[in-house]
Amino acid sequence: MKLCIAEKPSVARDLAEILGATNRREGYLEGNGYCVTWVFGHLCSLKDPEDYNSNWKYWRLEDLPIIPPQFGIKLKNDAGAKKQFKIIEQLVAQAEEVINCGDAGQEGELIQRWVLIKAKCKVPVKRLWISSLTEEAIKEGFKKLKDAKDFDNLFAAGNSRAVGDWILGINGTRLYTKKYGKDKMTLSVGRVQTPTLAMIVLRQKEINAFKTSEYWELKTMYRKTEFLCQIERLRSEEKALKGLEYIENKPFEITSFEQKEGKEGQPRLFDLTSLQVDGNKIYSFSAEETLNIIQSLYEKKLVSYPRVDTTYLSDDIHPKIPGIMNGLKDYERFTSSILAKAIPKSKTIFDNAKITDHHAIIPTGIQANSLNENEKKIYDLIARRFIAAFYPECLVSNTTVLGKVDQLVFKASGKQIINKGWRVVYDDLKGEVDPEVKVEKKETKDTILPIFEKGESGEHKPVIHKGKTSPPKHYTEATLLRAMESAGKLVENEEMRELMKENGIGRPSTRANIIETLFKRKYIEKKKKNILATETGMSLIDLIKSDLLKSPELTGQWEHKLRLIEKGTYDPQTFKDELFKMVRELSDEVIFN
Numbered sequence: 001m002k003l004c005i006a007e008k009p010s011v012a013r014d015l016a017e018i019l020g021a022t023n024r025r026e027g028y029l030e031g032n033g034y035c036v037t038w039v040f041g042h043l044c045s046l047k048d049p050e051d052y053n054s055n056w057k058y059w060r061l062e063d064l065p066i067i068p069p070q071f072g073i074k075l076k077n078d079a080g081a082k083k084q085f086k087i088i089e090q091l092v093a094q095a096e097e098v099i100n101c102g103d104a105g106q107e108g109e110l111i112q113r114w115v116l117i118k119a120k121c122k123v124p125v126k127r128l129w130i131s132s133l134t135e136e137a138i139k140e141g142f143k144k145l146k147d148a149k150d151f152d153n154l155f156a157a158g159n160s161r162a163v164g165d166w167i168l169g170i171n172g173t174r175l176y177t178k179k180y181g182k183d184k185m186t187l188s189v190g191r192v193q194t195p196t197l198a199m200i201v202l203r204q205k206e207i208n209a210f211k212t213s214e215y216w217e218l219k220t221m222y223r224k225t226e227f228l229c230q231i232e233r234l235r236s237e238e239k240a241l242k243g244l245e246y247i248e249n250k251p252f253e254i255t256s257f258e259q260k261e262g263k264e265g266q267p268r269l270f271d272l273t274s275l276q277v278d279g280n281k282i283y284s285f286s287a288e289e290t291l292n293i294i295q296s297l298y299e300k301k302l303v304s305y306p307r308v309d310t311t312y313l314s315d316d317i318h319p320k321i322p323g324i325m326n327g328l329k330d331y332e333r334f335t336s337s338i339l340a341k342a343i344p345k346s347k348t349i350f351d352n353a354k355i356t357d358h359h360a361i362i363p364t365g366i367q368a369n370s371l372n373e374n375e376k377k378i379y380d381l382i383a384r385r386f387i388a389a390f391y392p393e394c395l396v397s398n399t400t401v402l403g404k405v406d407q408l409v410f411k412a413s414g415k416q417i418i419n420k421g422w423r424v425v426y427d428d429l430k431g432e433v434d435p436e437v438k439v440e441k442k443e444t445k446d447t448i449l450p451i452f453e454k455g456e457s458g459e460h461k462p463v464i465h466k467g468k469t470s471p472p473k474h475y476t477e478a479t480l481l482r483a484m485e486s487a488g489k490l491v492e493n494e495e496m497r498e499l500m501k502e503n504g505i506g507r508p509s510t511r512a513n514i515i516e517t518l519f520k521r522k523y524i525e526k527k528k529k530n531i532l533a534t535e536t537g538m539s540l541i542d543l544i545k546s547d548l549l550k551s552p553e554l555t556g557q558w559e560h561k562l563r564l565i566e567k568g569t570y571d572p573q574t575f576k577d578e579l580f581k582m583v584r585e586l587s588d589e590v591i592f593n
Helices: 009-019 079-094 106-118 137-141 148-180 192-209 237-247 271-283 287-299 313-327 329-341 371-390 422-428 435-443 477-485 494-503 508-520 535-543 550-566 573-589
Strands: 002-007 024-025 028-031 033-038 044-046 074-075 097-101 125-127 214-222 226-228 252-264 394-406 408-419 461-468 524-527 531-532
Touching: 002 009, 002 044, 002 079, 009 033, 009 097, 009 137, 009 214, 009 287, 028 435, 044 097, 044 148, 074 079, 074 106, 097 435, 097 477, 106 148, 106 508, 125 148, 125 524, 148 550, 148 573, 192 508, 192 531, 192 535, 192 550, 214 408, 226 394, 237 408, 237 422, 252 371, 271 287, 271 371, 271 408, 287 508, 287 573, 313 329, 329 371, 329 524, 371 422, 394 422, 408 531, 477 508, 494 550, 508 524, 531 535, 550 573
Parallel strands: 002 033, 002 097, 097 125
Antiparallel strands: 024 028, 028 033, 044 074, 214 226, 214 461, 226 408, 252 394, 394 408, 524 531
């Protein structure tokens, strides 16, 4: 008998139907030489401190740092989990081969491996590795089962991540709680949550310390076009009035008129983070809400595997694009022009070198029926982004005009869309986005300037514009996700973001949970879309003097090492030894100061 272990009951039913295992049993299905069972989340976890040493149950500074001689796993203390594990354990003992059908990612690999280790699996193990749950993908996956050993590095990275989180979480939390916690307050510290909180606190302090100041700018209207004087902002009204007096009753002369055609490249396909960013910007969904919605769409076989950090497709997807496009019946008004000719194999879309486990998030081409409103919104974002990627570039004309009044230089600029290209895919979204996005669209609306001739001159109407400096903006979930992705650096350029992903804080699949954890622990709060640090959160970061715990860059370096472990180019034991050394130094620093 071949035993398949799926990530959850619903997936197990899909697999069983395709494999012909249609006989229902308690905790599994069987038939046609297969048994199909399932886990549901983490059935196993790393052991607690008291499982190694009964004295470690108590929080005492003298016991820190707690570093077990060897990490072990244990069964979750839950009646349902224990019952299901017992079924898996018995089936493993009877199987001639086990097929790991868990979630095809690092966390999924970890969940399954811990269960198989705990069940003392001795038989050969194969791995089902698929990027969608469609019938076609499942059948193809079973024809191309991989050896479980091919994923040993993936498991090593997931296990190292869990150990790292345990080491820093257990020791850091006990250390700061016992040293600084008041009134039995627990001060939670973590490998990813602490630098994330530190970023929010730093931004909060910058905002709190900011002092608004007034400034004045010199502008003038010439031929119904506003020109801005190219000098530094003036800090007094007196200087502004002198400037106004200086240019009044003097002619305005055009010194340069330049039009350049440019291109706006197609948007990249979605990875999980960019989808969560758009979900928050456009529909105000939290990162966790978007993750739950996309997971539901995946399980309904409508989109590919969602927990990905790449915006590229593998070369073998190229022949499947027409079939996927044909399946998007609700978008025929856009897909018909793409399908009318051969689909190019663009390097900005297809690149095997940019893919590790899975490709970018795309529709599967299966008709989307019976979706709730939130699912429709996220599915629509994915479908439009997928289609837009195969449209032509948007052609624009950028205009820059320079003029002068005596010795002062003025500038006006504008943009005109010549050919919308991929932008037509988003035309009928107007009125269906939130007010924030409408404002953004209005600000970037095309400014079409008149044709000016170099040397022309005439009358103009100078004015003074009075303004106030603005504090830094609060993080929203969208901008926080971007900052986590690039280790605290707010990077707008998509190519640069791609390069920095390996040094990001956390993984795409874990960032939403980290943000939610900070909310639950009341370290941060939300006002409208803005994320603010609470007094508790600010106090905790102020107490933590160690840059090792707070630095996004250093945490990003650890994340990079975990990715190298996944690639097989960094020793997991070295990673753990570095963490052990760090937590010893941290304990000494806090306890003896």
